[in-house]
Amino acid sequence: MQVDTHVHFWKYNKKRDAWITSNMKILQQDYLPQTISQTLKRNDIDGCVAVQVEQAEVETLFLMELSKTYNIIKGIVGWVDLQKENVEERLQYLYENQMIKRWRHIVQSQPNDFLSGKNFQRGIAALQPYNYTYDVLIYHHQLKPALEFISLFPEQKFVIDHCAKPDVSNKKIDEWKSLMLEIAKPPNVYCKLSGLFTEAKWKEWSPNEFYPYLDVVFEAFSTDRLMFGSDWPVILLSGIYVQWKSLLEKYMENFDEEEREKVFGRNAIGFYEL
Numbered sequence: 001m002q003v004d005t006h007v008h009f010w011k012y013n014k015k016r017d018a019w020i021t022s023n024m025k026i027l028q029q030d031y032l033p034q035t036i037s038q039t040l041k042r043n044d045i046d047g048c049v050a051v052q053v054e055q056a057e058v059e060t061l062f063l064m065e066l067s068k069t070y071n072i073i074k075g076i077v078g079w080v081d082l083q084k085e086n087v088e089e090r091l092q093y094l095y096e097n098q099m100i101k102r103w104r105h106i107v108q109s110q111p112n113d114f115l116s117g118k119n120f121q122r123g124i125a126a127l128q129p130y131n132y133t134y135d136v137l138i139y140h141h142q143l144k145p146a147l148e149f150i151s152l153f154p155e156q157k158f159v160i161d162h163c164a165k166p167d168v169s170n171k172k173i174d175e176w177k178s179l180m181l182e183i184a185k186p187p188n189v190y191c192k193l194s195g196l197f198t199e200a201k202w203k204e205w206s207p208n209e210f211y212p213y214l215d216v217v218f219e220a221f222s223t224d225r226l227m228f229g230s231d232w233p234v235i236l237l238s239g240i241y242v243q244w245k246s247l248l249e250k251y252m253e254n255f256d257e258e259e260r261e262k263v264f265g266r267n268a269i270g271f272y273e274l
Helices: 022-027 033-042 057-069 087-094 118-125 140-151 174-183 211-221 241-251 257-272
Strands: 003-007 047-051 073-078 100-105 133-136 158-160 189-193 226-228
Touching: 003 226, 003 257, 033 047, 033 241, 047 057, 057 073, 140 174, 174 211, 189 211, 189 257, 211 226, 211 241, 226 257
Parallel strands: 003 047, 047 073, 073 100, 100 133, 133 158, 158 189, 189 226
Antiparallel strands: none
């Protein structure tokens, strides 16, 4: 089974979705499972993981409802307020829905000291009894605090979303590379091969711009801890689905079949318990 580990769904709301600015008009519409189903089929993708966008539990419930109707959704990365005192109670309640595989908070929009907050760390500790993993959404300049944060939870499985968003557009790589090599050392940390198109100059990139960054994450995580993701529909700002999947397939054309199977499905099935 081939799995896309990073897809978003929403019914567009101008007020709620204020992060979708005027230069992102293509995103100012509804994106639902029926919108992507044929794209997944054409690209030989058997299912996807639906990932939260809104910092509200109501969106987690929205994704749960979608998963009841659309079997392309194999799992959900939802949102729950990990800083609330009653986080254990909410996790226990939501645990009843087996489609919710993991959790995420949009840390990229938070100050650099957010990950060191005691309430947030208490919430992360509450995930472990349920075997929940956590998606780490950060920019490259937040890798240092993320490294310190992850070191506190050696038994907690993490995945770095979008390769920690390196500065592809300015071809900066050195500091990001050293920190990614460091953050990959613990065996409980994985990485998603997603989101790089929108870190390049939108629709002005060439495939070889991404190869140095792919070299780094393949060296750091190996094919044992990398997972394919599209970041659809956000990817549409800079390219289309088949371009990203084809680029990764081209990059891996000399890898053996087992390694390709890991990256395009098997690792996701294990990590998210799909």
